[in-house]
Amino acid sequence: MSTPLATAIAPDLGAPASSPSLILARGLTKRFGEFTAVDAIDFDVAPGESFGFLGPNGAGKTSTMRMIGCVSPLSGGTLQILGLDPEAHGPQIRARLGVVPQQDTLDTELTVRENLLIYGRYFGLSRAECATRADELLEFAQLGERAGDQVERLSGGMKRRLTIARSLINEPDVLLLDEPTTGLDPQARHLLWDRLYRLKQRGVTLVLTTHYMDEAEQLCDRLVVMDKAKIVAEGSPRSLIEQYSTREVTELRFAPGVQETLDGQLDGLAERIERLPDRVLLYADDGEAAVAAAHARGLQPEQVLVRRSSLEDVFLRLTGRSLIE
Amino acid sequence: MTALAHPRSGIGRVFEHRFMQYRRSYRASIFSSFLTPVLFLAAMGVGLGSYVDGSTSPALAGLSYLAFLAPGLLAATCMQSAAFEAAFPIMSGLVWSRTFHAMHATPIDGRDIVLGNFAWIGARMVLVATVFTVIIVLFGAAASPLIVLAIPAAALTGLAFAAPIMAFAATQRTPNKFNAVFRFGITPLFLFSGTFYPVDSLPAAIQPLAWVTPLYHGVALTRALSLGTVGGAPGLALIHLAVLLAFIAVGLWFAYRTVGKTLLRG
The missing domain is CATH 3.30.70 (Alpha-Beta Plaits)
Structure with missing residues (x-):
């Protein structure tokens, strides 16, 4: 089975039997000098769950995501991703994550398809495998007709879709999305939500940050509200409304x-x-x-x-x- | 999981990415690799050389000025193109297109990014030096078959600049200071490191300044190979080589640190 989307249904946990969580954070802390960006937060993400970090700008969402993405070391606390410690197993964990960063990081000099091909290569996939997956993902992201175009010429919404397609090339166990629709027009946002909803239905674990409430209500099974580096509430969108409004x-x-x-x-x-x-x-x-x-x-x-x-x-x-x- | 072997060849994957980018512009790049040496050798070597050859300078010792100049220009051209390749693409990967951050979200790490880019610049320098050397031979300015070894010598000269400039580029958020590096670093070196005339012609007080720059050593080594005089002072050639390698080693160590730091900063 090699479709990138289908295999993600059954995440290969590799986690110790005692921990059913894909992501487990306890006292997770990130400091930049004197400034505490993330202040001892606890959370768990279960397999297949769609989990959101909601909060105003500067609440610590992106810092948290970067620690989960194993590109930013912890300042304190513990973090386990897929049962592994990011400090000791960063590359191994990253091999099983899909990352959609807040700012696009596409190679604008290359074509749409080339961006997917080279990204697959980073995960150690063969050229043939990269080609097969790239074509499937172009289809999924509705970018098939633009495959040969240089990325520079795409609209913002298309670039976002390409970034999401790219993040799926390694059939990730967990997809991390940092403000996936910020800056897009309503049409582009709805198309993107539709694609993310399909992934969710296929069982891909989604972890996303947003400051759009409609996005959180549409996509998240469960979310935490962050404010000033701390988690101030946690629950499903419905239960949060019941509890706080x-x-x-x-x-x-x-x-x-x-x-x-x-x-x-x-x-x-x-x-x-x-x-x-x-x-x-x-x-x-x-x-x-x-x-x-x-x-x-x-x-x-x-x-x-x-x-x-x-x-x-x-x-x-x-x-x-x-x-x- | 299917076929998700951890790619231990991360350096190779980064190199592959650079190659993929290069494929889009290689025609223009190869054309300018030909044009630069042809123009310089014709103007400075043949044109200016016809005046210089009339002199009785002991430095030339019976050589044509063209034969003296050509290997110097070869090394200096590698310096210039390597400096350029180490500055702007690194800034692009870290700041403009942020493709290095995209790589870093995969099993690729900072070391792979530094060494993959460095290997790519090395490959580019070998190409530039090879084209240049062929033209030197066509101009009849090669005095010894050892000029074949001038290709790696010139490439190493370029890399001795690439490594520290890469380290510097990774600390910058805008290219503003690159101008200063080129204007006050690369250009004076080009003029004063023995490319156009022997460093002994400079005032004695300035000469030690030339000795500590990698270009002086790169030019001297490349020239000794092109003229076939390397056998006369093999120890000196080894010193030149050692200086170039030292710049590369120290530069890479710093690049590893600065690139890593910028990747963590996000």
């Missing part, structure tokens, strides 16, 4: 100047109330009831929106609304 959120917008005069009039309308500069958010399981209660108090919002709680509400609650830069 209400079922529904009601957004009220008032005429200019009115919101500031509402002192006290909103209290008790919902489990939690958040005042933003331009609107008020009411967190309540029954949004319509909250609206009715507001009207009953004589409040007259100009706009009312009742929606389901999303991961974004959880994210903003946990990591705050102020811009971190």
Whole structure:
């Protein structure tokens, strides 16, 4: 069996029987001089799971991914990948990973197909094997017609797809994706999600970082929210919403100047109330009831929106609304 | 897992990548490898040489200026092209296209990247030196069959620059300082290291400066082979060779460190 996508269904664990995790981190720490980028985090990734690191820029997601990718040494704690220690077995672990870095690292001088061929060679595959897999992956990434084009001429979305195709050339046990769709237009993002979803269905273990909530909801079975180098929450998208938000959120917008005069009039309308500069958010399981209660108090919002709680509400609650830069 | 043998030939794979890139531009590259020596030997060797040959300088000792100049230019050309190859492609791999980071995400490690690129530059230098040497022979400027050995000597001269420049290039995030390296390093060496006239013609105070540069030793060794005078002072030839090898060894050690550091920084 040699299709890159099919063999990944049954990951060859090679891990000790005591550890069913593909990735196991305890007290994982990364420091750059005085700065602590990752502060003693613990997590496990099970075979076939789709696991996400969610967090604002600078939360420590990429540093964590680079340690998992065995290209950045640990400053503390322990990390096991496929049952192996990255410090002692970096090249052996990397042989079984697929990596989609945040910034493209394609060789823009070479053609689309050549990029796949040479990458296969890095894993020690024969030229014939590289050619077979390259053709399958071009198909998968919908790049068959561009096979002979120089990479420089591809769009951003095509380059991303090529990077993902390239990361699959060694039939990896784990695919690491660092912000796979950042900077892409909606069409390109949806096409990419579709491809990643297919991989997930085929049983490939995905580990990804993102700051897009819709991406996390679409792709992740389980995720951790990182903020300021630490994990602040963990669970499935649904359970995180249940735990950190209400079922529904009601957004009220008032005429200019009115919101500031509402002192006290909103209290008790919902489990939690958040005042933003331009609107008020009411967190309540029954949004319509909250609206009715507001009207009953004589409040007259100009706009009312009742929606389901999303991961974004959880994210903003946990990591705050102020811009971190 | 299927056929995922850990490639112990990582150096070979990096070399293969460079070859794949080269295939796209080899015509222009080979053309300029021919053109450079033809132009230089015609202008400086034949043109300028017709004046110089009238002089009675003891340095020439009955040689034509063309025969004196040709091996010097051979070594100096290798220096220039190796310096270029060690600067820009390394910056590209680490900063611009980041292909070295892509390699590093596979079983390939920093050592493979350094040595694979170094081996590639070596292969390029052998090609450049071979073409140049053929032209020297066609110009009738080779005095000894030992000029065949001038090919590896000139290639080593290039590599003695490539290794430390690679180490330096890996510390840079922009190519701004490369200009300084070429303008204040490579070009003065080209002019003052015995390529065009013997170093003894320089003021005595400056001569020791020439002795510590690899080009001086590369030119001297290449010339001794081309003129067939190497047998007269084999010890001196060994010293020249040792200096070139020392620059290579120390340069590679530093390159291994700086490239490794930049890969870890991400």
